[in-house]
Amino acid sequence: MPGYRIEYSKKNSARWLSHLELVRTFIRALRRSGLPLVFSQGFNPHPKLSYGPSLGVGVAGLREYLDVDLVTGLPLSEGLSAIAQQFPPGIEIRCLLELPPSAPGIGKMVNCAWYRLALPAEQDVDTWQQTLDRLVGDDLPIYYKRPKDGKLFDVRSALAACRLASAPDGLILDLLVELGGETVSLRGLVETLFSLAATAGCFEPARVTRMALLHHNGDFVNPLGERKQLWEA
Amino acid sequence: MEQFVLDDILSHLEKPARYLGSEWNTVHKDWDGVSVRMAFAFPDLYEVGMSHLGLQILYGLVNTYPDYLMERVFAPAPDLEAELRRRGLPLFSLESHRPLRDFDILGFTLQYELTFTNILNMIDLAGISLLASERSAFDPLVIAGGPVAANPEPLAPFIDAFVIGEGEEVLPEILAAIRQIKQGDTRWERGDILEKLAGIPGVYIPSCYSVEYSREGRVQGFTGLCPDAPSQVRRRLVQDLDAVYYPTAPVVPLVEAVHERGMLELFRGCTRGCRFCQAGMIYRPVRERHARNLQQQAGEIIASTGYEELSLVSLSSLDYSDLDGLLQPLRDRCTRSRTGISLPSLRVDSFSVDVARQLPGGRRTSLTLAPEAGTQRLRDVINKGVTEADLLEAVAAAVTAGWSAIKLYFMVGLPTEEQADLEGIGDLVRKVRQTGRSAARGRHKLRISVSASSFVPKAHTPFQWEGQLPRPLLAERHAFLRDLVRNSGADYHWHDIGTSFLEAVLARGDRRLAAVLVEAWRRGCRFDGWTEHFHFDRWQESFRTVGLDPEFYAVRKLAYDEVLPWDLIDAGVDREFLIREHRRALAGVATPDCRRASCEGCGVCPALEVEPRLAIKAPSNLLNKLT
Numbered sequence: 001m002p003g004y005r006i007e008y009s010k011k012n013s014a015r016w017l018s019h020l021e022l023v024r025t026f027i028r029a030l031r032r033s034g035l036p037l038v039f040s041q042g043f044n045p046h047p048k049l050s051y052g053p054s055l056g057v058g059v060a061g062l063r064e065y066l067d068v069d070l071v072t073g074l075p076l077s078e079g080l081s082a083i084a085q086q087f088p089p090g091i092e093i094r095c096l097l098e099l100p101p102s103a104p105g106i107g108k109m110v111n112c113a114w115y116r117l118a119l120p121a122e123q124d125v126d127t128w129q130q131t132l133d134r135l136v137g138d139d140l141p142i143y144y145k146r147p148k149d150g151k152l153f154d155v156r157s158a159l160a161a162c163r164l165a166s167a168p169d170g171l172i173l174d175l176l177v178e179l180g181g182e183t184v185s186l187r188g189l190v191e192t193l194f195s196l197a198a199t200a201g202c203f204e205p206a207r208v209t210r211m212a213l214l215h216h217n218g219d220f221v222n223p224l225g226e227r228k229q230l231w232e233a
Numbered sequence: 234m235e236q237f238v239l240d241d242i243l244s245h246l247e248k249p250a251r252y253l254g255s256e257w258n259t260v261h262k263d264w265d266g267v268s269v270r271m272a273f274a275f276p277d278l279y280e281v282g283m284s285h286l287g288l289q290i291l292y293g294l295v296n297t298y299p300d301y302l303m304e305r306v307f308a309p310a311p312d313l314e315a316e317l318r319r320r321g322l323p324l325f326s327l328e329s330h331r332p333l334r335d336f337d338i339l340g341f342t343l344q345y346e347l348t349f350t351n352i353l354n355m356i357d358l359a360g361i362s363l364l365a366s367e368r369s370a371f372d373p374l375v376i377a378g379g380p381v382a383a384n385p386e387p388l389a390p391f392i393d394a395f396v397i398g399e400g401e402e403v404l405p406e407i408l409a410a411i412r413q414i415k416q417g418d419t420r421w422e423r424g425d426i427l428e429k430l431a432g433i434p435g436v437y438i439p440s441c442y443s444v445e446y447s448r449e450g451r452v453q454g455f456t457g458l459c460p461d462a463p464s465q466v467r468r469r470l471v472q473d474l475d476a477v478y479y480p481t482a483p484v485v486p487l488v489e490a491v492h493e494r495g496m497l498e499l500f501r502g503c504t505r506g507c508r509f510c511q512a513g514m515i516y517r518p519v520r521e522r523h524a525r526n527l528q529q530q531a532g533e534i535i536a537s538t539g540y541e542e543l544s545l546v547s548l549s550s551l552d553y554s555d556l557d558g559l560l561q562p563l564r565d566r567c568t569r570s571r572t573g574i575s576l577p578s579l580r581v582d583s584f585s586v587d588v589a590r591q592l593p594g595g596r597r598t599s600l601t602l603a604p605e606a607g608t609q610r611l612r613d614v615i616n617k618g619v620t621e622a623d624l625l626e627a628v629a630a631a632v633t634a635g636w637s638a639i640k641l642y643f644m645v646g647l648p649t650e651e652q653a654d655l656e657g658i659g660d661l662v663r664k665v666r667q668t669g670r671s672a673a674r675g676r677h678k679l680r681i682s683v684s685a686s687s688f689v690p691k692a693h694t695p696f697q698w699e700g701q702l703p704r705p706l707l708a709e710r711h712a713f714l715r716d717l718v719r720n721s722g723a724d725y726h727w728h729d730i731g732t733s734f735l736e737a738v739l740a741r742g743d744r745r746l747a748a749v750l751v752e753a754w755r756r757g758c759r760f761d762g763w764t765e766h767f768h769f770d771r772w773q774e775s776f777r778t779v780g781l782d783p784e785f786y787a788v789r790k791l792a793y794d795e796v797l798p799w800d801l802i803d804a805g806v807d808r809e810f811l812i813r814e815h816r817r818a819l820a821g822v823a824t825p826d827c828r829r830a831s832c833e834g835c836g837v838c839p840a841l842e843v844e845p846r847l848a849i850k851a852p853s854n855l856l857n858k859l860t
Binding site: 020024027046089206 | 240241243244248249250253255256257485487488489536537538539540541570571573594
């Protein structure tokens with residue numbers, strides 16, 4: 001049974017969907033599309049889908065992925081047009097790829113994520129540049145304590161790379177975050193950065209966009225199999 | 234509302250997707266391109282309201298008119314309410330995020346008495362005066378309809394116009410009247426608008442009547458204050474359900490709703506005549522849709538929604554006269570699209586279990602059956618035509634088919650209930666367990682759970698004169714049953730007695746209760762139907778402050794010759810019929826089903842100039858004609 005990977009973006013009003021709500025939206029959109037889905041067995045058959053790492057409520061994702069098995073293969077353009085119109089506003093299907101039989105599933109493939117945080121207005125560029133320099137220049141762990149149970153997470157080891165850049169409405173912070181295992185949450189990471197910069201600010205999901213999901217092992221490869229440079233869209 | 238303001242608010246809320254308004258199948262019209270704009274307000278959370286068929290029907294219907302638009306609004310969760318009040322922002326619609334005040338009409342659906350404080354809260358959050366008498370010509374018209382409008386009186390001071398009965402025909406008539414008024418040259422006074430609406434059959438304008446009370450505090454009579462207001466407002470209903478609009482592209486919720494499935498309405502009305510059931514009385518007579526029409530609708534709903542399940546909703550779906558004509562083609566269609574079919578409730582007999590067993594995706598772990606009373610005597614009193622044999626056969630069929638859990642519904646505090654009836658529930662549970670064991674033949678153990686509600690007398694039923702048992706007695710009986718049922722090998726759950734009591738007060742209430750509603754709302758009462766939000770003490774304080782005794786409404790037995798607070802509403806069923814049914818109940822005499830036996834003369838057909846309509850005639854009738 002041929003496997004396909006759908007690349008989509010989740011933004012604007014759709015950023016407010018939780019992962020579960022997104023999943024249910026996808027299931028129904030795929031059912032409406034008329035594509036030959038593969039269903040599970042049992043009392044409540046559902047289409048066999050695999051999702052990439054979940055995106056928090058309020059965070060947008062520009063390049064997100066979903067793997068779906070179909071009973072029979074079909075031309076990509078046909079598949080794309082079947083599903084492209086089935087989504088509520090904010091969810092846009094970007095492309096469809098047929099997966100080779102040996103390709104790892106999206107869940108296994110991705111090991112890091114590039115998040116872009118739009119800093120609140122009037123943040124000082126020097127303060128932030130110094131904060132980032134300190135982060136990359138040192139080796140000692142920086143801990144975030146999770147409020148609900150007091151568990152400690154090393155923020156520095158979760159952050160593979162970071163940079164500060166300018167945009168028309170203010171500063172942006174690009175973060176490359178390791179995924180897999182129990183690492184600090186995005187909220188924890190951002191709150192720690194604000195406290196390191198000793199500047200007012202808190203985690204506002206509406207300011208965060210996940211720019212890409214990647215596999216890195218020296219090089220960066222995205223789930224469509226394209227080689228990318230660091231910070232290359 | 235500006236996008237950045239909305240985003241800021243949403244970031245502080247749980248389940249923000251409730252307030253997006255961008256679901257699949259929503260209708261977004263050009264605000265300036267229509268003449269009349271209405272907001273449909275469901276006075277409970279999104280998750281509850283999006284399961285409601287009535288919303289989908291009226292939303293879809295009104296939006297088919299090029300000149301009208303309808304948007305939705307649900308009761309704001311406490312976190313949204315806090316944000317709105319903190320920022321001084323008004324409650325907004327979902328589709329365009331506009332303040333409710335911008336609409337011409339704000340329409341509430343009345344599904345459950347314990348949503349009344351939510352209604353007050355939503356009116357207040359909209360920036361509209363709570364009291365209809367204080368609204369200006371610039372305030373939207375606040376209307377309300379739905380089953381609880383059968384006794385609308387506790388809400389009377391807050392609502393400009395009630396819609397009594399089914400909305401498909403009367404709501405467009407109201408919208409047309411408003412359009413006419415808006416497009417006219419003169420500016421209308423609010424009172425004149427209401428008088429014009431009073432002339433529409435099925436519209437009840439509370440301000441057109443005053444209520445007089447006797448020294449003892451009972452309703453004594455009504456006085457009409459407007460020339461066009463009828464002495465009674467007669468219910469509207471749709472004769473031909475095949476001809477009327479039905480939503481085949483319903484809005485698909487983004488946040489998980491209580492029930493998320495496509496809905497097919499097989500018929501309206503019910504012929505069983507259970508004496509406690511208000512819906513069975515106020516939706517008479519039965520009117521079925523044709524099987525091929527339902528087939529067509531099913532296909533469209535599946536294609537337009539992608540729902541995993543289709544539900545056959547009606548008061549007693551398996552009484553549908555053309556099940557053979559419906560189920561086979563429906564099963565085929567649903568199997569093709571991997572859509573399950575479900576029945577919200579089952580008749581208590583093995584036939585219905587058999588049907589349920591064969592529905593795709595229809596077998597879940599638990600099966601629900603509702604005997605309602607523990608002895609045949611009491612079941613005959615309430616006219617629930619179920620025998621012990623029926624129940625045990627249904628259980629045997631269910632267990633044989635593989636169900637491993639059975640849920641039984643009972644009501645406590647029914648009229649004439651005695652100790653023997655409560656013990657009867659224990660007997661039934663034991664027999665159900667025994668039957669389950671034999672049928673399972675050692676394969677698995679049958680889990681039984683009993684869910685008991687407390688009897689609430691409802692307007693326009695034969696039991697409308699009966700009182701609810703006082704709370705201490707209800708508590709005693711539930712406690713007795715809890716021990717009995719648990720010792721018989723089943724779980725026992727019962728509805729909170731305080732909420733059942735409040736429901737009974739409001740269900741038989743008059744206009745004076747409006748003051749209590751305001752007090753309770755001011756004390757922070759909201760979402761009273763949710764246990765975590767129900768504050769019985771605040772309600773008790775409210776009754777005391779206003780000086781009304783809630784037991785007067787809930788517990789008191791009424792006399793046949795009393796004027797009832799809901800006498801302004803004509804549900805179509807003769808008072809004499811209800812009295813006759815009540816007397817038969819007290820004598821333990823059952824009344825047959827009018828779909829299969831003869832007419833019992835309830836009076837609704839001549840009164841409303843309608844007739845029962847079946848999809849096909851029952852075979853036995855056909856046989857009678859041939860021989």
